[in-house]
Amino acid sequence: MKQVMDPLQQQRYFSQELLDWYVVIKRDLPWRRHSNPYFIWISEIMLQQTRVDTVIPYFNRFIEKFPTVEALADAPEDEVLKCWEGLGYYSRARNLQYAARQIRDQYGGIMPSGKEEVASLKGVGPYTAGAIRSIAFNVPAPAVDGNVMRVLSRYFLIEEDIMKTGTRKLMEELVLQLIPEGRASDFNQGLMELGALVCTPKSPKCLTCPVMVHCRGRIEGMEDKLPVKAKAKPPRQEYRLTAIIEGSGVESGKVLIRKRPSTGLLAGMWELPHISEVPPDGDAARHVMLPDAAAAKKLAEELGRERLPVVPGEHVMAAEHTFSHIHWNMRVYTCSWSPAVPAMAAESAAAYDASPSIPEAGSSPGPLYQWITADDMERYAFPNVFLRILNAYFANI
DNA sequence: CATCCGTGGGG
DNA sequence: TCCCCAAGGAT
Numbered sequence: 549m550k551q552v553m554d555p556l557q558q559q560r561y562f563s564q565e566l567l568d569w570y571v572v573i574k575r576d577l578p579w580r581r582h583s584n585p586y587f588i589w590i591s592e593i594m595l596q597q598t599r600v601d602t603v604i605p606y607f608n609r610f611i612e613k614f615p616t617v618e619a620l621a622d623a624p625e626d627e628v629l630k631c632w633e634g635l636g637y638y639s640r641a642r643n644l645q646y647a648a649r650q651i652r653d654q655y656g657g658i659m660p661s662g663k664e665e666v667a668s669l670k671g672v673g674p675y676t677a678g679a680i681r682s683i684a685f686n687v688p689a690p691a692v693d694g695n696v697m698r699v700l701s702r703y704f705l706i707e708e709d710i711m712k713t714g715t716r717k718l719m720e721e722l723v724l725q726l727i728p729e730g731r732a733s734d735f736n737q738g739l740m741e742l743g744a745l746v747c748t749p750k751s752p753k754c755l756t757c758p759v760m761v762h763c764r765g766r767i768e769g770m771e772d773k774l775p776v777k778a779k780a781k782p783p784r785q786e787y788r789l790t791a792i793i794e795g796s797g798v799e800s801g802k803v804l805i806r807k808r809p810s811t812g813l814l815a816g817m818w819e820l821p822h823i824s825e826v827p828p829d830g831d832a833a834r835h836v837m838l839p840d841a842a843a844a845k846k847l848a849e850e851l852g853r854e855r856l857p858v859v860p861g862e863h864v865m866a867a868e869h870t871f872s873h874i875h876w877n878m879r880v881y882t883c884s885w886s887p888a889v890p891a892m893a894a895e896s897a898a899a900y901d902a903s904p905s906i907p908e909a910g911s912s913p914g915p916l917y918q919w920i921t922a923d924d925m926e927r928y929a930f931p932n933v934f935l936r937i938l939n940a941y942f943a944n945i
Numbered sequence: 946c947a948t949c950c951g952t953g954g955g956g
Numbered sequence: 957t958c959c960c961c962a963a964g965g966a967t
Contacts, residue, residue, distance in 0.1 A: 597964055637952085638951075640950090674965090693964075750955080750956065780960085814950090870952085871950075872952090
């Protein structure tokens with residue numbers, strides 16, 4: 549038996565065997581139970597850099613709460629973010645709603661299928677555009693993600709760095725040739741299914757692979773060295789002092805939270821007030837941790853400059869959290885809300901003219917600050933790290 | 946082209 | 957424990 553065929557034969561074989569395999573073993577996933585392009589779109593956004601098992605419960609909750617493009621477009625942003633809480637990459641949720649409004653206003657509420665129209669949607673890049681068009685509309689468009697690049701780099705023994713844009717474009721050209729007539733939806737999904745279930749990053753299950761006999765990567769013993777991918781930079785270390793500001797008077801028993809800006813890290817999410825432990829021009833690498841008492845004092849002083857009048861309390865806990873590119877080393881302290889404390893030094897006032905409205909004792913807090921109880925947490929979207937801290941705090945009260 | 950943007954599971 | 961990394965996109 550000849551193992552290495554000419555390129556065209558190798559492609560035909562691959563496509564046919566993959567399709568036959570996929571239609572038999574494909575997983576029963578929630579978004580595969582409908583042909584609703586809106587559902588396909590939601591699932592593809594959620595699946596960006598996120599595992600299927602993680603997405604499933606979020607997807608089910610999301611389409612129940614926002615069953616149509618219009619429902620999503622009309623919803624308050626905070627409700628969309630709350631539905632995304634814990635899923636990460638929160639700009640996806642904000643872009644998703646922005647795109648729902650694009651569809652409502654520009655396409656009459658109907659998901660478009662044209663290349664330019666789909667690609668114009670916020671949060672939809674080359675992969676997702678191809679995924680929506682091929683899966684929802686069966687258009688022969690490539691949908692090249694990490695799975696697809698791994699599978700193709702092994703099967704065709706492609707040693708280009710998959711982190712490079714040019715490599716993805718190369719793969720897109722290849723996929724376009726591989727898609728069998730009229731089978732774009734199943735073929736693209738099959739490609740990703742193979743990468744997810746068989747052609748896995750580590751220890752690929754070659755013996756169960758439907759295309760193993762002509763896989764050049766396996767034949768040449770390269771399956772464990774492919775795909776070629778540059779190593780990611782380690783996350784930078786950041787040191788944060790975090791405040792659990794305990795209310796007094798009518799706010800007794802409550803904790804002060806604040807809403808993050810609408811851009812950047814954790815955009816639009818709620819959090820506990822926190823400051824950097826390292827001075828703006830400090831050398832983080834040589835940073836020496838302050839003792840707890842000094843740290844709490846520094847925290848209270850910095851919050852005062854943010855016009856939050858507090859006095860330092862006690863150390864509560866330490867917490868760590870790793871984002872894609874940042875590692876937070878956090879120390880958490882209670883602070884007592886005390887309006888009698890000068891909220892800021894006079895000379896600092898000018899720097900905070902643009903700061904959000906400030907909560908005052910007995911008055912309603914500004915929209916970017918809220919006093920909450922444990923029960924109020926369900927009304928605000930928190931990143932995981934603050935969920936952990938708040939839950940630990942309220943559990944011990 | 947490089948950096949920013951979360952989280953949880955598996956080896 | 958640590959490191960990798962998963963159906964990527966925006967800037």
